[in-house]
Amino acid sequence: MKSSGPGFPGLSGDWPPDEIARLLARVTRPGRYAGGEFNTRVKPGARPRIVLSYPDVYEIGVSNPALQILYSQLNDATPASAERAYCPWPDMAGLMRAGDVPLWTLETFSPVGECDLWGFTLPHELCYANVLEMLDLAGVPLHAAERDGEDPIVLGGGPAVANPWPLAPYFDAFFVGEVEGHLEAIVAAMQLDGREKRLQALAAVPGVWAPGRSAGPAQRQIFTGFSDSDPVLRPVVPVLEAVHDRVVIEVMRGCTAGCRFCQAGMWYRPVRERPVDRVVAAADRLLDETGCDEVSLLSLSSCDYGGVAEALTRIRQLRPGLRVSLPSLRIDSAAESLAGFAADQRGSLTLAPEAGTQRLRDAINKGVDEDQFDEAVRATFQGGFTGLKLYFMIGLPGETDDDVRGIARMAGSAARLAREIGRGRARLSVSVSSYVPKAHTPFELEPFAGAETLRRRQQLVRDAAPRGVRVNFHDVAASVVEATLARGGPGTDRLVEEAWRLGAHFDGWSEHFDMRRWEDAAAATGITLGEPTVSAPAWRDAVDARLDEDFFADELARSRDGELTEDCRDGACAACGVCAGEIGMELLA
Amino acid sequence: MTFWIVSFARSGPARYLSHLDTSRVVQRTFARAGVPIALSQGMRPKPRLSLPLPLPVGAAGAGELAVVEVPEGVAMTTDALKALRAASPPGFEPLGIAEVREGHPRPQPLAAEYACLLDGDAGAIVAAVERYNETENAIRERVSPKGTRRLDLKDYAGDVVATSVEGGARLGFTIRYRSDGAARPQELIDLIAEWAEVEPAMRGLERLSIVWDHGLPSPPAGQRKELTT
Numbered sequence: 001m002k003s004s005g006p007g008f009p010g011l012s013g014d015w016p017p018d019e020i021a022r023l024l025a026r027v028t029r030p031g032r033y034a035g036g037e038f039n040t041r042v043k044p045g046a047r048p049r050i051v052l053s054y055p056d057v058y059e060i061g062v063s064n065p066a067l068q069i070l071y072s073q074l075n076d077a078t079p080a081s082a083e084r085a086y087c088p089w090p091d092m093a094g095l096m097r098a099g100d101v102p103l104w105t106l107e108t109f110s111p112v113g114e115c116d117l118w119g120f121t122l123p124h125e126l127c128y129a130n131v132l133e134m135l136d137l138a139g140v141p142l143h144a145a146e147r148d149g150e151d152p153i154v155l156g157g158g159p160a161v162a163n164p165w166p167l168a169p170y171f172d173a174f175f176v177g178e179v180e181g182h183l184e185a186i187v188a189a190m191q192l193d194g195r196e197k198r199l200q201a202l203a204a205v206p207g208v209w210a211p212g213r214s215a216g217p218a219q220r221q222i223f224t225g226f227s228d229s230d231p232v233l234r235p236v237v238p239v240l241e242a243v244h245d246r247v248v249i250e251v252m253r254g255c256t257a258g259c260r261f262c263q264a265g266m267w268y269r270p271v272r273e274r275p276v277d278r279v280v281a282a283a284d285r286l287l288d289e290t291g292c293d294e295v296s297l298l299s300l301s302s303c304d305y306g307g308v309a310e311a312l313t314r315i316r317q318l319r320p321g322l323r324v325s326l327p328s329l330r331i332d333s334a335a336e337s338l339a340g341f342a343a344d345q346r347g348s349l350t351l352a353p354e355a356g357t358q359r360l361r362d363a364i365n366k367g368v369d370e371d372q373f374d375e376a377v378r379a380t381f382q383g384g385f386t387g388l389k390l391y392f393m394i395g396l397p398g399e400t401d402d403d404v405r406g407i408a409r410m411a412g413s414a415a416r417l418a419r420e421i422g423r424g425r426a427r428l429s430v431s432v433s434s435y436v437p438k439a440h441t442p443f444e445l446e447p448f449a450g451a452e453t454l455r456r457r458q459q460l461v462r463d464a465a466p467r468g469v470r471v472n473f474h475d476v477a478a479s480v481v482e483a484t485l486a487r488g489g490p491g492t493d494r495l496v497e498e499a500w501r502l503g504a505h506f507d508g509w510s511e512h513f514d515m516r517r518w519e520d521a522a523a524a525t526g527i528t529l530g531e532p533t534v535s536a537p538a539w540r541d542a543v544d545a546r547l548d549e550d551f552f553a554d555e556l557a558r559s560r561d562g563e564l565t566e567d568c569r570d571g572a573c574a575a576c577g578v579c580a581g582e583i584g585m586e587l588l589a
Numbered sequence: 590m591t592f593w594i595v596s597f598a599r600s601g602p603a604r605y606l607s608h609l610d611t612s613r614v615v616q617r618t619f620a621r622a623g624v625p626i627a628l629s630q631g632m633r634p635k636p637r638l639s640l641p642l643p644l645p646v647g648a649a650g651a652g653e654l655a656v657v658e659v660p661e662g663v664a665m666t667t668d669a670l671k672a673l674r675a676a677s678p679p680g681f682e683p684l685g686i687a688e689v690r691e692g693h694p695r696p697q698p699l700a701a702e703y704a705c706l707l708d709g710d711a712g713a714i715v716a717a718v719e720r721y722n723e724t725e726n727a728i729r730e731r732v733s734p735k736g737t738r739r740l741d742l743k744d745y746a747g748d749v750v751a752t753s754v755e756g757g758a759r760l761g762f763t764i765r766y767r768s769d770g771a772a773r774p775q776e777l778i779d780l781i782a783e784w785a786e787v788e789p790a791m792r793g794l795e796r797l798s799i800v801w802d803h804g805l806p807s808p809p810a811g812q813r814k815e816l817t818t
Contacts, residue, residue, distance in 0.1 A: 016602075022708065024605060025647060025792040031610065036602020038621070038678040237617065239603070239678055240610055291617030291676070321634065 016109050019101050027092045031240045032058035035084075035106030038237040039289070041071070042107050046081035048116035048190035050074055051105055051152070053085050055120060055130035056508065061086040062236065063244035065298060066121050066158060072232045073180065078187045083107040083115075084236075087130045088137060090505065090512070096137055103138040112138040116190045116198075118152040120171075122160035125485035126478060126508040128167055131156075132500040135170065142497070144172045144211070153190070153198055159267055163439040163539035164209065166485045166492040173202050173210040176543050177221035178253075180229075182207060209542050217544040222578075226253050226272040227586040231282050237290045244296070246325070247286040251279050251311065252299035256568045256585070257330075259354070260365045260559050261396060263438035264300055266547055269578040271569055272586040276307035280314045287319060294323040302326040303337045304569070306588035328352060331368040334376035338383045348387025348427070351376055355396060356406025362562045363398050365555075370410070377414045381421035388428050390414060394457045395435040395449030395479075398560065404457045407432065408464030415466045429470040432461055434479035438486050439539040440547055442555035448483040448530055451476050477515035478507065480530045484522075489534030494525045548577030590627070590691035593657045593665060595673075596684045600649040603680030604794075608643040614681055615640070615655045621676035624669050627658040642698040642766075645774060648794040652684070654696050654801070697802040698766045703774050705760055705794040709787025711753035717784035718751040718760065721777075729776055742780060745772035749781065757787075 016024070016034065024030035052070055054061030061067065067084070074082035083105035088096060096103070103112045112118060118140070120131060132142060135154070141147045144154065156167060157175040164174045175182070182205050189201035203210040209218035223229075231249050238245070254271040255264070283295050295315055299305055303326060315324050329337050331351050338349075353373055355361045361368060380388050392407045411430045418426035434454045437443045449457075454476045465471045485492060498521035506512035522529045551574065558565060565574050569587060579585065599611065606614065616636050619626050628634035637658035644650045663669075665688045673683040707714055721727060727742040750761040760781070764771055774794060782789035 021792045022790070025790040026788075029607075030647060031602075031605035031607070034602040034605040036605075036679045038617070038676075040679065237678070239606055239614055241613070288621065288623070291620030293620070321628070 019099065020104060020109055023092060023095045023099060023101060026095055028089065029058075029240065032086070032089065033092065033104075033106070037062075037106075037239050038291075039234050040107055040236060041075040041082070043075060043081035046079060048080050048187060049110075049114075050080050050082045050117045050119060050187075050190070051085055051112050051115040052082055053087075053112075053118065053120050053134060055087050055122070055127040055134060056506070057089055058086045059238075059240060059242050062238045062240075063242045063248075064121060064123070065232075065248055065250060068232045068235045068248075069180065070119065070121075070183070071236065072234060073183055074187070076234070078183055080187045080190070083110070085112050085134070085138075087127075087134050087506070093133065093137060093505075103134060113140045113152065114150070115152045117155060117186070119155045119157060121158040122156050122167070123158055124160055124508070125166070125482045126513075127160075128485060128496045129500040129504040129507055131167060131170060132497060133505050143169050145169070147172070148195060151195070153195065153202065155186075155202070159264060162263060162267055162543060162545065163486060163488070164211075164542050165490050165538060166488040166496050168211040168490070168542070169493050170497075171211065172199060173208050173213075174218070174542070175205075175221075176207050176209055176218040176545075178223040178226075179207070179221065180223040181225065182221060211542075214542075217540060217542050219544040220267070220546050222270070222546075222583050223253070223272075224582055227274055229274075230278060231274070231286075233282060233285050234289060235286070237292075245292070246294035246296050246323075247283065247290055247292045248296050248298050249279055249282050249286065250274070250299060251297045251302060251307070252305045254585075255300035255304065257301055257304065258365045258555075258565045258567060258574065260363075260442040260555055261354075261393070261435060261438075263441050266441050266576075267545065268300060269547075269576060270583065270585045271304075273306050273588045275588065276310050276314070279307065279311050280318070283315045284318050287322070293319075293321070294325060296325045296327065298327060301328070301330060303328075303330040303333050304567075308337065329376070331376045332372045334379055338379050338385075348389065349380060349385055350389045350391055351380070352391040353410060354391070354393055355399075355403060356392060356408070356410055357403045359562060360396060360399060360403040360406075362564055363559045364396055365559070365565055367564050370413070373410065374413060374417065377417045378421060381418060381426050386422065386425050386427060388414065388418065388426065390428070390430045392430065392432050393435040394432055394461070395454050397435075397437075397443050397446040399449070399457075401457070401460060404460045405464050407461050408466065411469050411471070412466040415469050428468075429472065430461075430465065431472045431474075432458065433474040434476055436479055436483045436486055439537065440543070440545040442552045442559060444487070444537055444552065445532075446556075448480075448532075450530055451480050454479065475510060475513065477518075478510075478513050481507065481515070481518050484527065484529050484531065484533070487532035487534070487539075488527075489532070489538035492527065492533050495521050495527045498524050546578045546580075546583075548575060551576045591659050591661060591663070592689050592691070592693070593659055594687040594689060594696060595655045595657055596687075597653050597655060598649075598651050598682045598684060599644060599653055599680060600682070601680030603678065604647055604649045607646050608640065611644065611681075612638065612640060614678060615657065618673055618676045618678070618681065618683070619657065622669070622672035624673065625660055625663060627660050641696045642701065642799060644796060645794060647792070648703075648774070648796055650796040652799055653796070654799075656695060694802075699800040699802050700763055700765045701799045702763050702797045703761070703794065704797055705774070705778065705791040706754065706757055707760055707778060707782060707785075707787065707789075707791050708757040709782070709785060711758045713785040714758040714760075714781065714787060715751045715753065717781045718749045718758075720784055721781060722748045727780055729772075729780060731776070740770075740772065740776075742772050742777055745770075746777050749777070760791075 153172045156171045185205045207221035252273045254268040502517040504517045626636040731738045747763045752759045778791045779789045
């Protein structure tokens with residue numbers, strides 16, 4: 001394998017290939033398409049040739065931790081060569097089509113369409129149109145049924161595979177769950193001769209659901225070696241500024257806080273923690289390997305990581321002035337967590353009460369009370385932080401107008417504390433997103449609030465918000481599309497394809513999202529936006545998430561009764577169904 | 590204070606970096622190589638480094654400079670240069686280091702020689718270049734958020750040499766850097782492309798050489814030492 005380093009072909013102007021250089025001369029941020037990152041791997045002649053993609057622009061995709069894991073493990077621990085391609089920005093996509101230049105990989109500038117296996121990480125529903133855009137730009141037939149011979153096998157993975165129906169016809173197969181323990185089997189399948197043999201072998205890998213080929217749902221795979229493994233120690237280091245421009249260490253996988261709206265909290269069970277020694281050693285190595293000056297301890301709820309205080313302290317001691325961050329803080333332990341930060345790294349942070357009243361927080365199993373909230377806000381500003389963002393959702397099941405006004409009341413309370421303690425320096429903002437019911441959660445069959453209700457409730461928050469507090473809202477129209485796809489059944493793919501053909505792309509970007517395309521697509525396909533296209537959970541026909549239906553029913557009943565369910569890491573087992581055999585929680589002593 | 594004037598080449602994928610991206614690459618390369626950079630004072634210390642002549646996005650450079658302040662006691666050694674080279678991303682290549690003490694004048698560019706390819710009708714491009722070389726004034730407007738500035742490209746860019754190549758022409762020219770600024774290569778190419786009626790999308794832009802005042806070479810005696818590969 002060639003390692004990255006200096007000595008690239010010189011100044012002759014013959015690199016990259018002429019047809020690509022002509023495009024790069026005409027687009028914004030050409031570095032998105034040129035690769036050249038530190039720790040890039042190139043394995044000439046290696047087979048199978050795998051391309052890994054994240055269906056968004058480079059700066060987003062290169063920060064995705066899952067792709068870093070796959071890239072590292074496939075290149076370093078299997079005979080395969082893994083390269084990368086991200087979704088071209090519309091200016092580049094237009095030029096590629098006009099010039100008939102197919103999508104290329106960053107490592108070798110080879111056509112993506114000539115690879116053996118094309119793997120997509122699917123993070124959320126609003127990137128689905130980009131998947132079709134990338135297939136089209138690569139010259140790969142959109143529908144799996146139309147592929148043959150030399151066409152790559154297209155495999156989807158990631159959290160959005162929780163409901164694969166809206167993309168089912170475009171993928172040859174989906175991998176459900178955590179793939180780390182099955183990469184060798186997938187690579188072995190791709191080493192067979194012929195597309196049909198490869199597909200047969202791939203479909204036999206545990207966790208793989210091949211539409212039209214698999215007899216039943218695929219069981220979500222859980223990486224039982226997580227606690228005994230290192231995080232990625234040779235990550236690709238982007239040369240353009242990425243959204244996460246720091247060392248990222250996954251300290252824990254899974255979360256058992258049990259928030260009833262949270263798909264990730266259900267999907268990544270059970271909780272597995274990495275030992276502090278391993279985390280600290282990885283931080284030391286990664287600081288050397290990347291040259292970054294900030295470390296982020298990644299997980300769904302890093303404050304719950306059993307070694308968080310020790311890890312924060314020891315990592316800060318690795319380098320003078322080193323910044324260490326956590327993606328979010330739990331309100332009920334914020335004051336304790338905040339003490340772990342150095343005085344010179346206190347900027348702004350986010351607290352997520354999620355709902356405006358105690359009743360609704362109990363219904364979603366968030367559980368924090370207003371005293372804890374006030375204490376967390378007080379600790380934030382007393383600790384020297386100058387910015388605080390509060391994150392809420394509207395449209396939760398059982399929500400009333402009073403719950404929504406409660407958001408403004410909590411913001412008002414935080415604003416008072418900011419004025420008293422922050423003495424003019426404290427900035428407070430509120431972010432309000434729209435709740436979208438997701439598959440494999442207790443709320444999976446609850447109704448979506450709908451555009452009219454969400455807009456009216458946004459206005460309620462706007463009208464009641466305290467002066468001087470900036471309130472941001474997510475685009476309701478985008479949430480309507482997300483809600484349609486999140487619980488779309490067989491046939492929803494026609495909506496995605498029609499919207500893409502009408503020009504939908506980068507729907508997660510406000511400057512590119514256009515609701516008219518989705519409305520026109522809905523009219524053409526007879527699908528009602530915002531409504532689930534099925535009454536039963538069709539996703540269970542494709543995906544067995546290992547979560548017990550009785551658990552969901554019980555959680556839904558408890559939600560309606562306003563009853564809390566304990567976190568099973570330090571309370572009673574809620575019988576979610578995940579822990580069985582060798583699969584169970586792995587907690588630090 | 591000790592400053593390292595690091596000469597480097599930028600080519601391959603690194604040619605598509607912006608000025609800020611290139612600064613970050615220098616910073617990260619030093620960090621990976623284990624060579625510390627001095628930090629500024631204040632709540633959010635920043636590494637003290639600068640690139641005295643930004644290289645346009647898409648351009649390769651054969652002899653670029655970065656001025657990096659290192660803490661006292663950091664030795665300029667062959668091992669340090671080797672470590673920087675090993676820690677560099679593809680297309681970014683440290684070539685040498687010159688160490689200067691505080692008070693040594695910072696490198697100032699006087700002129701730089703460029704070459705690029707311009708696609709289109711070679712005859713039309715060559716004719717446009719001849720027109721440029723013969724004209725006395727070539728006034729262009731530079732629009733920025735601060736306002737509109739008129740500049741005469743002839744004050745900053747000397748004669749252009751054009752050679753026909755397959756599918757277009759290869760252009761060579763020199764930009765002069767004056768106390769009131771400089772023309773950008775793209776501004777010159779825009780003018781020639783406009784006159785030639787071709788798309789102003791140059792490719793393969795290369796900065797072949799730079800003439801520095803107080804830079805490399807010809808150091809004031811005794812004030813600095815150099816290390817090259």
